[in-house]
Every structure is written in C-alpha cells, then in structure tokens.
Amino acid sequence: MNASNTAEQVHESDWLDHAIRAGLVAYGVVHLLVAWLAIQLALGEKEDQASNSGALHYLSQQPLGGFLVWAVAIGMFLLVLWRLLEFAFGYRDESDDAKRWRKRATSLGKAVIYGAIGWSAVQTATGSGGGKGGTDSTTAKLMQLPAGPWIVGAVGLAIMGYGGSLVYRGWTEKFREHLDAQGQSGQDGSAYVMAGKVGYIAKGIAIALVGGLFVYAALTHDAQKSGGLDQALQKVLEVPFGQVLLIAIGLGIGCYGVFCFARAKHLSR
Numbered sequence: 001m002n003a004s005n006t007a008e009q010v011h012e013s014d015w016l017d018h019a020i021r022a023g024l025v026a027y028g029v030v031h032l033l034v035a036w037l038a039i040q041l042a043l044g045e046k047e048d049q050a051s052n053s054g055a056l057h058y059l060s061q062q063p064l065g066g067f068l069v070w071a072v073a074i075g076m077f078l079l080v081l082w083r084l085l086e087f088a089f090g091y092r093d094e095s096d097d098a099k100r101w102r103k104r105a106t107s108l109g110k111a112v113i114y115g116a117i118g119w120s121a122v123q124t125a126t127g128s129g130g131g132k133g134g135t136d137s138t139t140a141k142l143m144q145l146p147a148g149p150w151i152v153g154a155v156g157l158a159i160m161g162y163g164g165s166l167v168y169r170g171w172t173e174k175f176r177e178h179l180d181a182q183g184q185s186g187q188d189g190s191a192y193v194m195a196g197k198v199g200y201i202a203k204g205i206a207i208a209l210v211g212g213l214f215v216y217a218a219l220t221h222d223a224q225k226s227g228g229l230d231q232a233l234q235k236v237l238e239v240p241f242g243q244v245l246l247i248a249i250g251l252g253i254g255c256y257g258v259f260c261f262a263r264a265k266h267l268s269r
Contacts, residue, residue: 008088008089016081016082016085017267017269019078019081019082020078020079020082020264020267020269021264021265021267022074022075022078022264023075023076023078023079023082023114024075024079024260024261024263024264024267025075025260025261025264026071026072026074026075026076026079027075027076027079027114027117027257027260028256028257028258028259028260028261028264029059029068029072029257030052030055030056030072030117030257031199031203031253031254031256031257031260032254032257032258033055033056033058033059034050034051034052034054034055034229034250034253034257035250035251035252035253035254035257036058036250036254037049037050037051037054037055037058037250038050038233038246038247038249038250038253039246039247039250039251041230041233041234041237041246041250042237042243042246042247042250043243043247049228049229049230050229050230050233050250051228051229051230052116052117052120052229053120053124054230056069056072056117056120056121056124057124059072059124060124060125066125069121069124069125070121070125072117072118072121073118073119073121073122073125074118075118076114076115076117076118076121077114077115077118079110079111079114079118080111080114080115080118083107083108083110083111083114084107084108084111086104086107087104087105087107087108087111088104090103090104090107091103091104139152139214139217139223139226140223142155142223143217143221143223149218149219149221150218152214152217152218152223152226153214153215153218153219155211155214156211156212156213156214156215156216156217156218156226157211157215158211159207159208159210159211159214160207160208160211160212160215161211162207162211163203163204163205163206163207163208163209163210163211164204164208165204166200166201166203166204166207167200167201167204167205167208168204169200169204170196170197170198170199170200170201170204171197171200171201173193173196173197175196175197175200175259176193176196177268178196178263178267178268178269179192179193179196179262179263179266179268180266180267180268182266183262183263183265183266183268184266192259192262192266194255195255195256195258195259195262196255196256196259196262198251198252198255198256199252199253199254199255199256199257199258199259200256200259201252202248202249202251202252202253202255202256203252203253203256205249205252206229206232206233206249206253207229209232209233209235209236210227210228210229210232212232213225213226213227213231213232213235214226233246233249236249
C-alpha cells in the first residue's frame with residue numbers, strides 16, 4: 001500500500017515533469033538524427049540505417065558520442081517510467097471506463113516503444129548491438145508458426161493502424177493537448193503547431209510504410225519482404241519522384257523532433 005501511494009505521488013510530482021522533459025529532448029534528438037539519415041539516403045550518401053538504431057550508431061561516432069548515447073538511453077527509460085505510472089494511475093478523471101483503459105493501454109504501448117529505443121541505446125553504448133536489425137529473422141520465426149502469415153499480416157495491419165492514427169492526430173491537430181496554453185499562442189505557438197502537424201503526418205506515413213512491408217511479406221509468404229524503417233524508406237526511392245518524397249518525409253520526421261523539443265518546453269499532461 002505504501003509503495004502504491006509513493007508511486008502515485010511520483011506520478012503527480014514536479015520531479016516527474018523534469019524527467020519527462022529530459023526524455024522528450026532525447027526523443028527529439030533521435031528523430032532529428034533519423035531525419036538526417038533519411039535525407040542522406042535520398043541523396044545517395046547513406047552511412048547508417050535511417051532508423052532508431054542507425055541514428056544511435058551515428059550518434060555514437062560523434063564527439064562525446066558514448067556519453068550522448070547513454071544520455072539518450074536514460075532519457076528513454078525516464079519516458080518508460082512516466083508511461084508506466086500513467087498506465088497505473090493516469091486518466092482517473094475519465095468517466096468512461098472503456099476509454100480510460102484504452103488510454104492506459106496506449107500508455108503501456110508507448111512504454112514498450114520507448115523501452116525498445118532505450119535498450120537499443122544501451123546496446124550501442126556497450127558495443128553489444130548486433131549490427132543489422134533482426135526484423136527478417138523475427139518475421140521468419142512468426143511465419144513458421146501455425147497461421148504464421150496471418151499473424152504477420154495482423155502485425156502489419158496493427159502497425160499501419162498506428163501510423164494512420166498518427167496521421168489523424170497530425171491532420172486534426174489533436175496533439176495540441178500536449179502543449180500548454182503558452183506553447184500554442186503567438187508566433188512561436190503557431191510554429192510549434194505547424195511542426196507538430198507536419199511531424200505527426202510524416203512519422204505516421206513512415207510507420208504505415210513499415211506496416212505495409214509486413215502485410216506484403218504475409219501475402220507473399222516471404223519474410224525477407226518485411227523490414228524496418230530503413231527498408232521502408234528505401235522502397236520510397238523506387239516510386240516516381242521517390243527522392244523528393246523521401247526528402248519530404250525526412251524533413252517531416254525532423255519536424256516531429258522539433259515538436260518534441262517544444263513539448264518539453266511547454267509540457268502539458
């Protein structure tokens with residue numbers, strides 16, 4: 001009981017606000033690096049994968065790179081703490097039980113995403129990362145299960161659904177709720193909102209492309225057709241005006257990173 005009360009007090013504390021801000025800055029840095037790598041990919045100057053793991057590897061090679069990667073890892077785990085506390089104690093003012101638990105489940109899902117980035121950062125910092133991502137091998141294992149292609153297809157549709165939800169949040173500007181009143185007013189506020197709108201839509205499109213690869217792998221029964229963000233962005237280059245589209249997506253993901261900084265400064269939760 002005491003532990004539960006302490007955790008609830010932490011959830012409502014100013015200390016957690018500072019932790020969330022630090023985590024959002026780290027999250028923004030990761031997105032800016034992914035954006036940079038995506039633009040490099042579009043220009044044919046690719047050095048690392050245009051993905052979270054590629055961004056962390058690129059960061060590790062910069063001056064003070066080891067320190068910076070550890071900082072990102074800590075920031076991500078602070079966001080995990082926030083989302084887990086939100087899952088346990090958040091949204092109590094929501095009168096609809098189904099909606100409250102849906103929001104809590106979303107918080108838990110975000111904790112998993114932040115945790116995956118944080119763990120990838122730890123692996124990069126300690127040199128224990130495995131080089132290429134294991135998306136293909138994971139998909140191949142799923143394919144071998146009973147109804148494996150259906151499972152892979154369902155995963156792909158879920159990823160596409162998440163991407164679509166980000167596009168929807170961007171288009172309708174529902175993300176405004178993450179900014180306080182000052183963060184939405186004046187010229188600065190207009191710039192923050194525009195960055196969020198472009199960023200959410202671009203990130204949603206990129207994630208939906210990843211989901212599309214999983215669905216394609218399920219339909220063709222070929223695990224190698226699946227892939228992560230880097231492979232999805234490479235597919236963009238194969239369509240007409242692909243280079244221009246990929247640069248636009250990269251700039252959009254960069255806008256999402258900028259919005260993370262704005263959210264850290266004008267946090268509303």
